[in-house]
Amino acid sequence: MTLFFSSLQSRWLLTGLSIIVIAGCSSSDSRYDIDNDVAPTTPISVDHIEGAQPKYEPYSMGGNKDYKLRGQQYTIVKDAQGFTEKGQASWYGKKFHGHLTSNGEVYDMYSMSAAHKTLPIPSYVKVTNTDNGKETIVRVNDRGPFHEGRIIDLSYAAAKKLDVIKTGTANVKIEVITVEKPTGKHQLDKHPKYGIQVVASPHKDRITKLSNELSNTLSVETFLSPIKNNYRLMLGPFSDYKDTHDALEQVQKLGYTSAFVKKL
Template identity: 60%
Template sequence: MKINNTLFTIVLTLLLVACSSSDSRYSISNDVGPDKPIQLDHIEDAHPVYEPFSRGGNRDYNLRGGSYKIIKNPDGFKQSGQASWYGKKFHGHLTSNGEIYDMYSMSAAHKTLPIPSYVKVTNKDNGKSTIVRINDRGPFHGGRIIDLSYAAAYKLNVVDTGTANVEIEYITTKPQPSTLNPTKALLSYSIQASSSNHEDRSKSLAQDINQSLSLETYIEPNNSNFRVLVGPFSNYSESEKVLQMLKTNGFPQAFIRKNNL
């Protein structure tokens, strides 16, 4: 048991320093953006849904002389400070809860909010705001309160400046008491693979996904846009597996959303 606890501590420490480490696990020493970034304008905010806190990344910890206590009840949490971002150096590596960091996803790192969490981030320098999903720990530089993915930083115009003055606000996703009613608790999930204002292209893409990956697809009009959706799925675990398949087959911007039946 002592050996297992020691091993767990070592692994946890490696994951916690993911956003700031300079060790040899990474192929490049200094973090940069992608060499040939994909088009990001169509990527939507993260969609807050209820998710149980993960087993990994939610223990109080000590790092570099600092002591960090995970916030157990973040309802109403707000914080102001500097945002930074992380990109290519960490792309494809593990986040603090064991997920794979994707610089094209709308995610972020925070020192003490529970994982996963959703927060609204407002760039106070230009008024832009977006919603991200917290799945990592950091940043551990003085004055910085959140480390944005490359995609989220792009949305807030933080890529060029490197840092920005922001305010973050926790978004509550806890089920409300009314959801205990079985007739209101039925949920399903779909995966949005793409969104475009070209109906013909969207239909063609949906057909390609269906034929090449053997996945059920459908189109959902949304004002002048047409969303290409995969599913629906009856449970979140199933949709997570398909999401990883899509991400490794040319859809790094795909994300899971909840459908109310």
């Protein structure tokens, strides 16, 4: 009975944490140091801070699932290449400084970052303040803003660069900057590796046969990972998290609904 309640409490805790992380900068949770968001007490100059430098990054394991918030369903953009959007930008600062973003990073109001409701995390976005013509590049690593008409929440530093601090909001155009995945084994080794565990079995001959079948059907690499008296059938390795999830969807459609992603 004790074990049952411990397991149940753990699931409740994880569910609660997931909701908090998805909510990102929209939350008014008491875990924050202050109730209302403000600029830093003693602002530092951000003139020396350059816009984010676009580079290839695999999508993060956190913050990239479709979600529902306040009765609204949000579907994450699968392919952001060529994505543009017009609307209002707002900003967030001291209240969220030092707290987790939707993908588990720590929010730094002096970084050139931003929050968007549906762009994959991370994404690099060129933001143009159409009210004054100023522009900069930010890295999206959070979810929000969840207010009507607002399409992006800028960090304090990014908002300062675009002169959004004074007005609170501004009309903007955002354009996703896509960086192609690097080729060559040496370059890919710099990025995290992911695998998909399909099944585990003590029967090596059977799982080897299944491994070959899945490899041919899905056109992906497979391998066996021995653990104690079992063999785990793995797909991969993958260096791109989007590719990993595409393969996961395919294998689940074949009936292996318990398959899951592991960081190798």
